[in-house]
Amino acid sequence: MKRVAICAAAQHEIKSNIWHKRFQDMLMDLLEDVQGQTGFTFGDNGVKNVLTCSDDFFDARTISDNAINDVVGAGNYRGEQKMAQEGLNGIGYAMACILSGHDDVIYFAGHCKESSSASRNQISNMAYDPFYCRCLGLDYLSAAGLQARAYMEKAAVTEEQLAKVVVRARQWASRNEYANEKTQLHPGDVMYSSVLCDPIRTLHAYPVSDGAVALLLASEEKAYEYTDQPIWITGFGNCMDGYDLGTRDLASSNALKKAANQAYKMAGIKQPKKSVNLVEVMDCYAYQQPMWIEGLGLCDEREGGRFIDEYGPAKYNVNLSGGMLAGRPLMIGGLYGAAEAFLQLKGQANEHQASDVNCAVIQSTTGGAGQHQTVVVLER
Amino acid sequence: MAENIQKIAAEELISIQVINSIDYSFSTGPIMGKWFQGLKEKKFYATKCPSCGRTMTPPRGCCALCVVRSEDFVEVGPKGTVVNYDIAYYASPDPLTGKVRKTPYSALFVMLDGSARDIFAHEIKDDDIPKLKRGVRVRPVWNEVRTGSIHDLLYFEIDG
Numbered sequence: 001m002k003r004v005a006i007c008a009a010a011q012h013e014i015k016s017n018i019w020h021k022r023f024q025d026m027l028m029d030l031l032e033d034v035q036g037q038t039g040f041t042f043g044d045n046g047v048k049n050v051l052t053c054s055d056d057f058f059d060a061r062t063i064s065d066n067a068i069n070d071v072v073g074a075g076n077y078r079g080e081q082k083m084a085q086e087g088l089n090g091i092g093y094a095m096a097c098i099l100s101g102h103d104d105v106i107y108f109a110g111h112c113k114e115s116s117s118a119s120r121n122q123i124s125n126m127a128y129d130p131f132y133c134r135c136l137g138l139d140y141l142s143a144a145g146l147q148a149r150a151y152m153e154k155a156a157v158t159e160e161q162l163a164k165v166v167v168r169a170r171q172w173a174s175r176n177e178y179a180n181e182k183t184q185l186h187p188g189d190v191m192y193s194s195v196l197c198d199p200i201r202t203l204h205a206y207p208v209s210d211g212a213v214a215l216l217l218a219s220e221e222k223a224y225e226y227t228d229q230p231i232w233i234t235g236f237g238n239c240m241d242g243y244d245l246g247t248r249d250l251a252s253s254n255a256l257k258k259a260a261n262q263a264y265k266m267a268g269i270k271q272p273k274k275s276v277n278l279v280e281v282m283d284c285y286a287y288q289q290p291m292w293i294e295g296l297g298l299c300d301e302r303e304g305g306r307f308i309d310e311y312g313p314a315k316y317n318v319n320l321s322g323g324m325l326a327g328r329p330l331m332i333g334g335l336y337g338a339a340e341a342f343l344q345l346k347g348q349a350n351e352h353q354a355s356d357v358n359c360a361v362i363q364s365t366t367g368g369a370g371q372h373q374t375v376v377v378l379e380r
Numbered sequence: 381m382a383e384n385i386q387k388i389a390a391e392e393l394i395s396i397q398v399i400n401s402i403d404y405s406f407s408t409g410p411i412m413g414k415w416f417q418g419l420k421e422k423k424f425y426a427t428k429c430p431s432c433g434r435t436m437t438p439p440r441g442c443c444a445l446c447v448v449r450s451e452d453f454v455e456v457g458p459k460g461t462v463v464n465y466d467i468a469y470y471a472s473p474d475p476l477t478g479k480v481r482k483t484p485y486s487a488l489f490v491m492l493d494g495s496a497r498d499i500f501a502h503e504i505k506d507d508d509i510p511k512l513k514r515g516v517r518v519r520p521v522w523n524e525v526r527t528g529s530i531h532d533l534l535y536f537e538i539d540g
Contacts, residue, residue: 018407019407020407020410021407021410022406022408022411022412024409024441024442025409025410028441028442031447032449057402060402060404069444070440070443070447071442075447076444076447113407116407117404118402118403118405122402122403126400130396130398131398
């Protein structure tokens with residue numbers, strides 16, 4: 001099978017309120033960054049098709065990609081598509097564009113400014129139907145609360161274990177130049193932080209975050225025009241779970257298991273526990289780190305807590321960026337994970353570089369309580 | 381039969397009126413920020429593309445045609461020439477209030493003096509709608525109280 005490469009990645013510094021820039025200004029910085037790294041141009045000999053990722057509600061306009069066409073090079077008779085799910089799905093879309101022969105290079109940029117809304121819960125409340133769940137106040141936080149209780153009971157995950165997850169995320173974030181929240185914590189700070197949506201505490205939840213990410217993807221034939229060291233996308237899978245929370249088994253990440261199996265199969269990975277040596281999971285809430293690790297098959301069912309305590313995070317280099325818990329915006333949390341894994345596989349992650357990394361798995365989710373799940377495998 | 385279905389439909393297919401409201405605050409950034417500051421001072425600022433030389437009003441930080449950063453400001457207008465327009469007789473209701481603005485009103489494309497391959501969209505004074513033609517000269521009418529918003533500019537009126 002033909003291969004598709006990531007040739008370059010650019011990350012905008014993440015902050016809780018990038019008040020001094022519009023998202024267009026942030027994307028302009030990334031465009032220049034990627035062009036500086038690769039020398040790519042738009043047009044017949046370069047990028048003819050552009051992919052974006054943004055959210056209508058966060059940007060407060062329908063067809064939110066229209067507002068950014070100029071700064072992604074699509075404003076002058078170029079193809080453009082918008083990924084309206086978490087940005088990691090765009091990697092699958094870009095792969096399809098390239099493997100189908102329609103394109104050989106894709107520029108892909110995603111952005112999200114959570115700070116634009118007075119509360120991101122007002123936005124995720126809009127994900128639910130207008131006359132039932134929305135009126136009852138359901139949003140991603142309360143959906144996650146239901147899942148946290150169900151999963152923590154099933155897998156016997158403790159407050160101490162969740163505190164470890166958060167403390168460790170902040171430690172790694174302090175080494176990542178792009179990370180948002182770097183304040184160091186003691187386990188007690190987490191365990192006694194105020195309750196946000198029982199059993200989720202304030203410090204179990206990711207900080208409000210603004211950011212943007214851009215990638216250049218190319219076919220195997222074209223990749224070396226842009227980089228000496230392409231990183232290969234070897235696996236992709238995604239899977240949707242039910243919309244109504246009541247019909248789902250909230251304590252099991254069945255959609256993630258399917259997405260992961262699809263991605264592993266494509267990558268030819270038979271035993272992920274043996275092959276994978278770097279993981280980026282989209283842990284918006286602390287309980288999700290062990291839960292998504294189970295879903296990725298890196299530990300057995302109900303073993304997520306033990307994974308945290310005994311062997312897992314260090315062995316599998318989980319979220320050496322700090323992950324979502326150190327702050328990443330919702331729509332592009334997984335896309336940041338891909339950019340981080342790209343740096344790790346190239347050996348360019350500076351102070352948070354892992355040793356001997358050759359196979360990275362990135363997971364992301366869209367919707368309430370991990371409804372839609374996406375997995376990408378990247379290899380050197 | 382058909383009557384019966386209609387009767388059932390009227391009784392059971394309830395539609396519920398919903399008003400969605402989210403509180404936002406938007407950054408204007410250094411480029412749009414300069415534009416709004418200009419309106420406060422009765423000035424129109426455009427950016428000029430360093431590659432093709434065209435101007436952009438309101439200013440954009442990137443030329444869509446050349447895909448290059450454009451952060452050099454030039455002042456354009458305040459007078460200009462009408463290059464296109466339409467006149468709306470049926471206005472959309474405001475989704476939050478249900479209020480409908482007074483009609484007719486215009487959507488006006490003005491080439492501000494000193495701008496290059498660029499138009500600025502606004503509207504014309506109600507009384508001037510019957511006199512509107514492509515090529516007529518217009519001048520801005522400013523709000524007495526200006527706060528750095530698009531409402532600092534009330535409308536254009538025919539010049540002369």
